Amino acid sequence: MDIDAPLPLLGGLSPSQFMQRHWQRKPLLVRGAIPGVRPPLPRAELFALAGQDGVESRLVIQGSKGWQMRRGPFARRALPPLTQPGWTLLVQGLDLHAEAAHALLQQFRFVPEARLDDLMVSHATDGGGVGPHFDSYDVFLLQVQGRRRWRYGRQKDLTLREGVPLKILERFEPQHDEVLEPGDMLYLPPRYAHDGIAEGECQTCSIGFRSPSRGELARDLLQRISDAAGEDDDPRVLYGDAGQQAVRAPGEIPPSLQQFAQEALERALADRDGLPRALGESLTEPKANVWFEPGRAPRRGEGVVLDRRTRMLYDARHVFINGESWRAGGADARLMRKLADARRLTADELARASDAARELLAAWCDAGWAHGAAA
Known part of the structure; x- marks a missing residue:
């Protein structure tokens, strides 16, 4: 993608201009x-998909009983x-199940892949919506069928209504009111309050982005680093205290044990590959409902x-795929980086791979992570 070329997707802005002017700053x-x-899927196929195990879906209804939500x-x-107004079917991760949704998601890869999450589709009958709310992440709201009215704005009061199964704002004060037709799109930065109401039957695609909290990310990385340290460390290195004196306060933790714990943690974090490796594995870990069908290696x-x-x-030293990591350097590393960026390699590019790289790619194909494709 030429990040300096104007895109109709961004209203004539280039990806570089959009990221500088709007990303995490102001709506567009x-x-x-x-x-x-x-729509990425016809209505009947979308409804059928929502009936499958392993597909994350929710039904939101607003009626005489107030807000209801079922999974x-x-x-x-x-x-x-469909004649009943005021209900919405939400299907998360449609890009995992429909090739058209996956292709649509690829148009947003001017944002780092590490941030790109998934495509959710919202199919609503007249008056359907999920109430005024805010997201903690950036979102592109693309209208793909029918009309939806969006009211939105920056809001300081983020108090949520109590006693409802959704995160609905108690006091919503929109600054903008726009109706989106098929093909129109609204970008909203994190914490911009918004409320979308269907005007007739409609369908909206939401392109969302990952925004892990600092604590959430720290817990995952520390767990991965500790697991790696447990595999690599010498189990014979145990705490010892041959010089320990008799104590009058047995409940006090010995300073020598505190020092041993400090050194153990510093040793685990001292591996310069440890944190980058843990981060890459964390960011590529498939979601719990994702599975792969075994495949085959590319033919001649x-x-x-x-x-x-x-x-x-x-990163500079590794390639990561589906929660696993490999050290990579030289021509093979350049080839793997191209695969990550373009999500494909031509037959000519594949022919330049080393025997080890081709064996690795064949194993990924056997696992269903990649597939042979016509040049």
Whole structure:
């Protein structure tokens, strides 16, 4: 992607301009961001997908009983009739299940892949929505069918309403009011309050981004680093206190034991590869509901393409894929980085890989992480 070329998707801004002017700063409304856009899945197929195990879906209804929310899977007969107003079906991670949704998500790869999360679709009947709320992450709201009215604005009071199953703002004070038609898109930075109401039957795609909390990320990284330290450390190195004196206060932790613990932690963190490796593995770890079907290695004359469920990243010393890591350098590292960036390699590019790299790619194909593809 040419990050300096204007994009209709961004209203004529280049990705560089958008990131400088709007990303995590201010909203952007784009009319005709994707002219002629169509829903990634027809309605019947979307409803059928929401009935499958392993697909994250929710049903939100606003009616005489107030707000109600249920989690899927949903048999078709469990969904209200389309003639009933005020309900919304949300299907999370549609890009994992539908190639058209995965292709749509790729248009937003001017943001680092490590931040890109998933595509959620919201299918609503007239008046349907999830109430005024805010997200802790950036979001692009792309209208793909029908019309939806969006009221939104920066809001200081983020108090949530009590006694409802959704995170709905107690006092919503919008600053903007816009109706989006198919192909229109609204970008909102984190914590911008917004409320979308369907005007007739409609469908909206939400492109969301990962924003882990500092504590959440620290817990995961420390767990991974400690697991690696446990594998690499010498189990014979045990705490010893041959010079320990008899004590009058047996409940006090000995300073020597505190020092031993300090040194153990410093040793685990001293590995310069430890933290980068843990971060890359964490960022590419598949979600709990993701699984892969075994595949085959590329045939002669074929290239390779990553499975749409595969997450692949790299840093200066490693490549990461689906929660695993490899040290990489030289020509093979450049090839693997290209695979992570482009999500495919041509047959000519694959032919330049070393025997070890081709064996690794073949193992990934066997696991279903990648697939042979025509050049």
